[in-house]
Amino acid sequence: MKPKGSEFMFLAWNEIRNNKLRFTLVIGVLVLISYLVFFLSGLANGLEQLNREAVDKWEADGIILTEESDLRLQQSILSKDDFDGSGVDEYTELSQLSAIASNGDKKENVYIFAVDPSSFIMPDVTEGNAFVDEGEVIADDTLKEDGFEIGDELSLSSTDETLEIVGFTDKARFNAAPVLFTDQDTLETLQYGEFAEEDSDAINAFIIRTDNLNNVEADKTLQVIDTETFIENLPGYTEQNLTLTLMIYFLFIISAVVLAIFLYVLTIQKISIFGVMKAQGISSGYLAGSVVAQTFLLSLAGVMIGLFLAVITGLFLPAAVPVAFNYIEMLIYGIILIVVSVIGALISVQTIVRIDPLKAIGG
Amino acid sequence: MAILELKKVQKTFGTGRTKVEAMKETDFEAEKGELIAVIGPSGSGKSTFLTIAGGLQTPTDGEVMINGTALADLKEKKRAALRLKEVGFVLQASNLIPYLNVGQQMQLLDKVKKGNLQKEEAKELYQSLGIDHLIRNFPKDLSGGEKQRVAIAKALYTNPSIILADEPTASLDSDRAFEVMNMLKEITKEKQTATIVVTHDTRLIDDCDKVYKITDGKMELQERVYDTL
Numbered sequence: 001m002k003p004k005g006s007e008f009m010f011l012a013w014n015e016i017r018n019n020k021l022r023f024t025l026v027i028g029v030l031v032l033i034s035y036l037v038f039f040l041s042g043l044a045n046g047l048e049q050l051n052r053e054a055v056d057k058w059e060a061d062g063i064i065l066t067e068e069s070d071l072r073l074q075q076s077i078l079s080k081d082d083f084d085g086s087g088v089d090e091y092t093e094l095s096q097l098s099a100i101a102s103n104g105d106k107k108e109n110v111y112i113f114a115v116d117p118s119s120f121i122m123p124d125v126t127e128g129n130a131f132v133d134e135g136e137v138i139a140d141d142t143l144k145e146d147g148f149e150i151g152d153e154l155s156l157s158s159t160d161e162t163l164e165i166v167g168f169t170d171k172a173r174f175n176a177a178p179v180l181f182t183d184q185d186t187l188e189t190l191q192y193g194e195f196a197e198e199d200s201d202a203i204n205a206f207i208i209r210t211d212n213l214n215n216v217e218a219d220k221t222l223q224v225i226d227t228e229t230f231i232e233n234l235p236g237y238t239e240q241n242l243t244l245t246l247m248i249y250f251l252f253i254i255s256a257v258v259l260a261i262f263l264y265v266l267t268i269q270k271i272s273i274f275g276v277m278k279a280q281g282i283s284s285g286y287l288a289g290s291v292v293a294q295t296f297l298l299s300l301a302g303v304m305i306g307l308f309l310a311v312i313t314g315l316f317l318p319a320a321v322p323v324a325f326n327y328i329e330m331l332i333y334g335i336i337l338i339v340v341s342v343i344g345a346l347i348s349v350q351t352i353v354r355i356d357p358l359k360a361i362g363g
Numbered sequence: 364m365a366i367l368e369l370k371k372v373q374k375t376f377g378t379g380r381t382k383v384e385a386m387k388e389t390d391f392e393a394e395k396g397e398l399i400a401v402i403g404p405s406g407s408g409k410s411t412f413l414t415i416a417g418g419l420q421t422p423t424d425g426e427v428m429i430n431g432t433a434l435a436d437l438k439e440k441k442r443a444a445l446r447l448k449e450v451g452f453v454l455q456a457s458n459l460i461p462y463l464n465v466g467q468q469m470q471l472l473d474k475v476k477k478g479n480l481q482k483e484e485a486k487e488l489y490q491s492l493g494i495d496h497l498i499r500n501f502p503k504d505l506s507g508g509e510k511q512r513v514a515i516a517k518a519l520y521t522n523p524s525i526i527l528a529d530e531p532t533a534s535l536d537s538d539r540a541f542e543v544m545n546m547l548k549e550i551t552k553e554k555q556t557a558t559i560v561v562t563h564d565t566r567l568i569d570d571c572d573k574v575y576k577i578t579d580g581k582m583e584l585q586e587r588v589y590d591t592l
Contacts, residue, residue: 007474011463018462018501276458279419280517281447282475283440358419 008286012294023298026262030302031309033255034337037248038310038330044244045329046322047176051240052231054113054140054174058121062213063230064091064206067223071233073204074098078222080201086217088210092119093203095187100157101180106147109177112137112163114187114203121207123181128167134186138167140178145319154180159190175234248333252340255299260344263295267348271355278357288349292342299341303334364431365392366524366557367416372425374411374580385411388425389582391575393525393557398548400568401561403577409561410529412577416559417450417527418442430524447476451518451556453528453547458514459502465513466498469520479521492516492546508539515543519550526551526558532567540567 016023064083069076073096085091095114100107115121117130123138128150131137139148143165148154154163163180172179188200208224210216216224232238267274274287307330314323374386386408393399403409414420415427418434427434429449434442446452460468472479480488489495492512502510511531518526528547532540544560544567551558560571568574574585 010467010474011471014467015462272458273460276452276454277460277471278443279417279446279454280452280472281443281445281450281521282471283443285440286475358414 008289008293009297011287011290012297016294016297022266026259026298027302027305029258029262030255030299030337030341031305033251033258034303034306034334035309035313037251037255037333037337038307038325039313039323040244040248040251041329041333042310042314042323042325043321044241044248045326046324047240047244048237049171049324050173050176050322051234051237052174053171054111054179055227055231057123057172058207058227059209060121060207060227061210062208062216062224062226064208064216064218064222064224065204065230067221069223071223071225071230072235073230076204078203078205080203082222083206083218087212087215088208090120090209091206092116092121093184094121094205094207095184095203097158097187097190098177099159099190101154101163102156103148103152103154108143108146108148110139110143110180111174111177112180112182112187112190113174114184115181117183120209123169123172125167126170128165131166131182131186134183134189135161135163136166136186137163137180137182138169139165139180140172141168141170142173142178142319144168156190159193161190161193163190175237252336255337256340256344258344259295259299259341260347263291263345263348264351267291267351271351274352274355275357278355284353284355287352291345291348291352295342295345296338299338302341303337307334365394365428366430367391367393367559368426368428369416369422370426370428372415372422372427374408374415374420375423384580386415386422386582387580391416391582393559395524395555395557396552397557397572398551398570399557399559399573399575400571401559401575401577401582402563402565402568404563407577408580408582409563409577411580412582413527413529413559413561417452417525418446447521448478449524451521451523451526453511453514453518453526453531459510459517461502464499464501465494465505465516468513468517472517472520476521480519485520488516488519491549507534508542511535511539511543512546515546515550519554519556524556526556528558528560530562531560532562532564537566540564544570 065071065073065076066078080093083091093116097112099110099112101110125138126141148165150165150167152165154165156163163182169181184200188197208216213224213226218224277287278284311325314325317323369389369391372386372389376383376385401409401412415422418427418429421435429445432445437445460471463471469485486495489498492515494509494512494516497505497509497513505513531547532543535543547558547560548570550556575582576585
């Protein structure tokens with residue numbers, strides 16, 4: 001007779017029910033670990049969005065930069081004539097500048113993107129209007145949360161020129177700073193002041209949409225890269241993600257080790273009980289299945305409570321903390337936590353298999 | 364046919380100068396409805412006999428047969444299954460599972476084996492052992508005698524043909540010890556099991572059908588004084 005999963009639960013669940021304090025402590029440790037995993041994954045996700053939102057908003061397949069730019073937008077200086085659109089479905093130019101913007105009250109590090117208002121990278125306006133005249137900008141709405149408003153006159157750190165916020169757009173942060181969208185002439189003026197050329201053709205990049213980046217025909221001095229590679233090369237982006245991901249992976253290992261130690265100690269304490277059961281003919285398989293079932297219940301409870309606490313925490317965090325929960329990712333991490341916990345229980349399973357029933361009756 | 368049969372069984376530990384003969388060549392038979400006592404001082408080999416008879420360890424030489432099946436032919440998994448089906452162990456009182464109540468101790472056996480006692484039969488068993496009011500109690504709430512009665516119920520619950528009891532009266536006072544022995548005798552006759560009780564307490568052997576004495580691993584059938592009267 002092969003026991004079913006629910007039959008393994010019988011021994012597992014009754015032991016938990018009758019040793020509440022002991023197992024609450026085990027669940028407590030798992031709650032803390034899973035809470036940390038979920039919070040870190042939310043943080044990693046939030047920081048990731050902080051860096052790439054504006055780029056994701058383009059819904060572009062690739063970007064063309066100069067070969068010598070080292071994949072940095074700022075270091076890529078090229079001319080509108082450098083690319084004629086060969087091999088792409090759509091393309092548009094992008095110029096950018098970074099600056100400190102102030103409305104007289106608050107200061108904020110910003111990126112200024114100059115985009116063609118008729119192009120596919122022109123953001124949707126969620127409040128106010130699109131820029132029309134020189135000096136007008138659409139701002140990322142996180143600036144609104146920081147106290148900036150439509151009609152604010154922005155002075156910039158690197159120029160005497162000023163900008164006026166005429167509208168807001170959502171999800172438009174780049175490299176951890178909000179983006180101001182404007183036209184090419186405004187950006188020229190900000191960069192060169194009275195020496196700015198009208199209809200200048202100096203830009204930083206071409207943003208492209210195409211099915212196959214290999215079909216793009218660009219000059220040898222230019223490089224065509226996919227959007228993901230561009231994002232990964234943003235300063236600090238990969239390092240930051242790797243660090244947080246490494247911490248999460250370490251927490252998986254810690255979770256497995258901690259639970260393995262707890263269960264091993266509990267198993268050692270129960271050697272004589274397991275011995276008696278084995279002497280009576282209860283198979284090692286049933287006892288092992290019971291420990292695995294118990295681990296599953298404990299880790300499931302720990303993960304569920306950890307998840308709940310992380311989500312609740314997320315609701316009360318100030319906007320300044322860049323936490324963004326990706327529920328599918330959290331679900332996957334939760335499953336991984338349960339799986340590694342069960343793997344950790346295998347040490348105890350091995351111990352159970354080796355228990356000699358003879359010891360139970362002092363033979 | 365004997366339900367339990369040991370043929371020329373020997374058990375030695377170690378080799379050369381460290382060799383210890385825990386059980387010298389022994390023949391043993393237990394029939395249905397027989398209550399057999401195995402007596403001897405501590406360290407004489409009683410537990411070795413019990414564990415070999417119950418298939419918990421293999422003999423160095425000889426053959427153990429349970430209900431016609433030679434244990435030597437079975438792998439550990441099959442031996443465990445045979446133990447579960449044919450053998451009921453009555454172990455020391457402290458060996459009940461501490462986190463299961465009396466009813467759950469039996470339920471566990473239902474989880475791992477079919478063909479245990481039916482509900483009504485189990486109820487009768489609990490009544491006959493005087494534990495029917497203790498079904499929801501945990502081992503920590505039971506007295507020594509109650510624990511031992513639960514252990515007997517647990518051994519009988521799987522409807523075994525052999526009961527192996529290891530010092531079943533060790534933790535009991537005299538009255539309780541006699542009570543438990545009487546109970547084992549009644550069960551043996553009623554259920555037609557072969558019951559083997561290992562004990563060092565010679566006061567408890569009067570009602571047994573056979574008595575074996577083990578001295579330094581040598582097992583001998585004892586002549587009963589009252590048999591000759």
